[in-house]
Amino acid sequence: MPDPTNPGRQATLKVYRGTKEKGEFQSYKVPVEAGMVVLDAIHYIQQNFDPELGVRWNCKAAKCGSCSAEVNGMPSLMCKSRMDQFKHDEEICVQPLKTFPIIKDLVTDVSWNYEVNKKITPFSPSPDADWTIYQEDIERVQEFRKCIECFLCQNVCHVLRDHERKDNFMGPRFMVRVAGLEMHPLDEANRLKYLKDEGHIGYCNITKCCTEVCPEDIHITDNAIIPLKERVVDEFYDPLGKFIRGLLGGNKKKTIAAQAQPVSITPSK
Amino acid sequence: MTEYETREHDVLVIGAGGAGLRAAIEASGQGVSVGLVCKSLLGKAHTVMAEGGVAAALANVDPKDGWQTHFKDTMNGGKMLNNWRMAQLHAQEAPDRVKELERWGAVFDRTKDGKILQRAFGGHTWKRLCHVGDRTGLEMIRTLQDRGVHQGIEVYMECTITELIKDGDKIAGAFGYYREDGRYILFKAKAIVLATGGTGKAYTITSNSWEYTGDGQGLAYDAGAELIDMEFIQFHPTGMVWPPGVRGILVTEGVRGEGGILRNSLGERFMFKYLPEATRNDYAADEAEAVTWVNAALAGNRTEARRPPELSTRDNVARAIYTEVKEGRGSPHGGVFLDISYQDSERVKKKLPSMYHQFKDLADVDITAGPMEVGPTMHYTMGGIRVDAETQMTRVPGLFAAGECSGGMHGANRLGGNSLSDLVVFGKRAGAAAADYAKTVPSSLKIDDKYVKAAIAEMEEPFLRKDGKNPYDVHKELNKIMGTYVGIFREESELAIGVAKLEELKEEIKKAGAKGSKAFNPGWHMCRDLRNMMICSEAIARSALSRKESRGAHSRLDFPNTEKEWGTKNSSCSKDENGNMKLEHTPLPEMPQDLKEIFVKKEPVNA
Numbered sequence: 001m002p003d004p005t006n007p008g009r010q011a012t013l014k015v016y017r018g019t020k021e022k023g024e025f026q027s028y029k030v031p032v033e034a035g036m037v038v039l040d041a042i043h044y045i046q047q048n049f050d051p052e053l054g055v056r057w058n059c060k061a062a063k064c065g066s067c068s069a070e071v072n073g074m075p076s077l078m079c080k081s082r083m084d085q086f087k088h089d090e091e092i093c094v095q096p097l098k099t100f101p102i103i104k105d106l107v108t109d110v111s112w113n114y115e116v117n118k119k120i121t122p123f124s125p126s127p128d129a130d131w132t133i134y135q136e137d138i139e140r141v142q143e144f145r146k147c148i149e150c151f152l153c154q155n156v157c158h159v160l161r162d163h164e165r166k167d168n169f170m171g172p173r174f175m176v177r178v179a180g181l182e183m184h185p186l187d188e189a190n191r192l193k194y195l196k197d198e199g200h201i202g203y204c205n206i207t208k209c210c211t212e213v214c215p216e217d218i219h220i221t222d223n224a225i226i227p228l229k230e231r232v233v234d235e236f237y238d239p240l241g242k243f244i245r246g247l248l249g250g251n252k253k254k255t256i257a258a259q260a261q262p263v264s265i266t267p268s269k
Numbered sequence: 270m271t272e273y274e275t276r277e278h279d280v281l282v283i284g285a286g287g288a289g290l291r292a293a294i295e296a297s298g299q300g301v302s303v304g305l306v307c308k309s310l311l312g313k314a315h316t317v318m319a320e321g322g323v324a325a326a327l328a329n330v331d332p333k334d335g336w337q338t339h340f341k342d343t344m345n346g347g348k349m350l351n352n353w354r355m356a357q358l359h360a361q362e363a364p365d366r367v368k369e370l371e372r373w374g375a376v377f378d379r380t381k382d383g384k385i386l387q388r389a390f391g392g393h394t395w396k397r398l399c400h401v402g403d404r405t406g407l408e409m410i411r412t413l414q415d416r417g418v419h420q421g422i423e424v425y426m427e428c429t430i431t432e433l434i435k436d437g438d439k440i441a442g443a444f445g446y447y448r449e450d451g452r453y454i455l456f457k458a459k460a461i462v463l464a465t466g467g468t469g470k471a472y473t474i475t476s477n478s479w480e481y482t483g484d485g486q487g488l489a490y491d492a493g494a495e496l497i498d499m500e501f502i503q504f505h506p507t508g509m510v511w512p513p514g515v516r517g518i519l520v521t522e523g524v525r526g527e528g529g530i531l532r533n534s535l536g537e538r539f540m541f542k543y544l545p546e547a548t549r550n551d552y553a554a555d556e557a558e559a560v561t562w563v564n565a566a567l568a569g570n571r572t573e574a575r576r577p578p579e580l581s582t583r584d585n586v587a588r589a590i591y592t593e594v595k596e597g598r599g600s601p602h603g604g605v606f607l608d609i610s611y612q613d614s615e616r617v618k619k620k621l622p623s624m625y626h627q628f629k630d631l632a633d634v635d636i637t638a639g640p641m642e643v644g645p646t647m648h649y650t651m652g653g654i655r656v657d658a659e660t661q662m663t664r665v666p667g668l669f670a671a672g673e674c675s676g677g678m679h680g681a682n683r684l685g686g687n688s689l690s691d692l693v694v695f696g697k698r699a700g701a702a703a704a705d706y707a708k709t710v711p712s713s714l715k716i717d718d719k720y721v722k723a724a725i726a727e728m729e730e731p732f733l734r735k736d737g738k739n740p741y742d743v744h745k746e747l748n749k750i751m752g753t754y755v756g757i758f759r760e761e762s763e764l765a766i767g768v769a770k771l772e773e774l775k776e777e778i779k780k781a782g783a784k785g786s787k788a789f790n791p792g793w794h795m796c797r798d799l800r801n802m803m804i805c806s807e808a809i810a811r812s813a814l815s816r817k818e819s820r821g822a823h824s825r826l827d828f829p830n831t832e833k834e835w836g837t838k839n840s841s842c843s844k845d846e847n848g849n850m851k852l853e854h855t856p857l858p859e860m861p862q863d864l865k866e867i868f869v870k871k872e873p874v875n876a
Contacts, residue, residue, distance in 0.1 A: 019788070035512020035632060047741040051792025052785035056310070058478040061518045061627055063407065064313045080630055103449055104789040111426070114311060114418075122419050123374030131371065132383035138376050142401065145376055145408060146622075149312055184376070 039078035054105035065150030124189035144180035153210035170199035172210035179224035273453035278304035279707040281458035286314030288672025289464030290413035291696030299704035319406025320521035322398030324686030325363035331395035347680020354658035366693035392582040440667030451787020459707040468805040472647035473748040476519040485674035487801030494663040498652030500812035506586035508646025510604035517646040528563035533598035540578035543589035604644035660702035671699035681821025731796040737782010740795035764814040812840040
């Protein structure tokens, strides 16, 4: 079915072909159908010109987070990138995520993310927890659990992308994961020391690039990172407040729930 | 000889969706060494796409629910062709498996009194589907994934298994390759659990991803296991139909569970006229009663009103939509209209967020402002590898199967929500039984080098075919045959043509060639995947040709009635000594008297 606004339209895609060491952009002409997305165009190339073109994808419905790439410089899911957002004569450049080493073509090595995930203390409820939980108590946790692990936030984070601190920084994806655990009403573990000393949450200077690219519209910076930064500050940089809270006898979760409005944060180094 | 890496585990689980992850967690919890192999990255398996919910008779919303009713609904939905014992275990154990997920960190939507919320779904008497908006599968897979990574399970990501290897009659290992660079790997294993999902990629219009190429079924068949009930393919009634690029992508049954209405181009609410006589009394008699039911559901109140006709079973709704379109009452793009826009738009966005975004981003349709266009899409394989109900072991010692790749649980038609529960109930059982089995096996299993050599040779071959056919062209041909001759409605002459054409296509598969290097080369991967898809397609077509009746998802135009005598038989495909497919009809296990009584008693069975 041709594009009704421009029947017979052919789009030109420039796709990165190659490995980490060596590669180049190759141009392909692809007929455009109505409602087509960039991933459809990539599949067309694969089926008709280059069966060996490497690309990851699964659901084609923005649910699995596999087909992340940079489309005309914009980190996005190819399955959500409509072809009709581009001008008719515009070349569409598709390249792999910059932050991760290229394996081949559009496929990058994202295994580092899985290693970071292993270090996070898992969900730890008390054995005698009361599992009566109200919807209002889990709304914010459910937001974090929408994450489809497309790693676009990791890809655009300056600390990872420009400063290449994968050795020393967990990245927004895993701050979202930690937030989902820390804010679970029945979780009893404390991950603040990890956030500070290993995840180095302080490196984040809240430029919100991660939030902008999130295909699930998770408010990564405002709802996950900033509240976690506040908790870290309270725990490690506010001894008086901690002492008073201790006197009041609040346990970890209740203490946090009782905190007042967010305060402005100066990112620590 | 080409080099390969060798790894050893007591239990090797192939597939890392809900069933595979749950099996791996269970086996590793029993102290055996576990390897988990998946074709994609961890957490991307098809489970992630499940939307509507997981069925379990927790009775949080409808207190009359209980395992007996869930069992009865499942058997009725499967047109009594289910393995009764699997259906019983499933109904009895699903509530514990769901609660276990919650204790492992899954965050389900809640009722007003703080329990797990449950929604209505097709064929379920009571509101039974525990859910998280319309992303329940994501919640499940992430919960299991995060549980699994802390258990010392060794995960082999982007690794495809191409061969199961036996020592005598017993499973001894598996051979495969890493997708990343094409290097080969041999696993020595005392027990193997297949959890590879379905075979949707045999069809063009499908809700399934590239991974769904029937690998587990193909591997098991080659290793000597049986494939049962393969004629029963679930066409989900509501896939997207427009634009072309998204054709087939799933529209959750949750839309109907939340009160979505199906209409044709004349504006008729047509499902009223397609309710089967046997179940008509379970559904609203008219629009007024359906409205009462929906209003009560929205308010969280109980009602005596019966559920809307859109909540009929999937086989029935799919046939109804197909018929409406065929008779000229379809929507502009060849579907029908599904409408939830009459409800409060904020509520729709809250309960069906992915659907809202899916239609807005991909089809320019605001589902809170107007109807969606939907039509049937190949969604699920009810049939699969025959397993023992208690242990999930196949007839090959040491080979287990769980989830969609196994058969028996769902009979002739699966109810929505029974898949996610199937994964965790039988994933756990398979993992436990595989670990038990592995403990009894001495470590003297041998892998004959000739099998490894043959497996390598098979994988190298596509590169040697200089003028090899484009594997994607062969795949398209397979899709065309299945869609044309083995679709929703079937008949003798067409099925026979289908079987003959598949036979011809087998030769073309042998000609498919690969170019370039072995590094992440989807064309090369497809050459091997085609073989599994072919085994499944042949089993589907032959079984469909042999079953001369209509039952559940198997609709024969030439045999429109459900026949009592066919209700006692499973079709079973296995490989004969010449390597050809042998089709038999085997007797269905007979249900014990106490369970039979559940079907005789009038409501309520769980009062």
